[in-house]
Amino acid sequence: MSGSLCTGCGYCCSTVICRTGAMFYGHYSDPCPALEWNGSRYVCSLFLSDPDRYEHFLDIGGGCCFPENPRRRQAEG
Ligand code: SF4
Ligand code: SF4
Secondary structure: OOOOOOOOOOHHHHHOOOHHHHHHHOOOOOOOOOEEEOOOOEEEHHHHHOHHHHHHHOOOOOOOOOOOOHHHHHHHO
16 A cells, blocks of 8 residues: 555546546546546446456555645645
């Protein structure tokens, strides 16, 4: 895992679709259709649809891939 936990800010997935998402949806356009707000954080509906299949491909639990992004920093105060 990287040094920072994922806070669910959604910045990464709303900025650019990941490779797994692009392969699944067949395009590299933004935003990723799998990105959903669950009322408290952004979640990946592709992962939720089949956690066993996508956990490894999406590095779930692997930490934040973009810890210095402005949305995450703003939420941290
Ligand atoms: S498939 Fe999931 S992890 Fe990948 S960009 Fe879309 S919402 Fe994010
Ligand atoms: S930018 Fe980092 S904290 Fe925000 S959703 Fe992506 S991995 Fe999680």
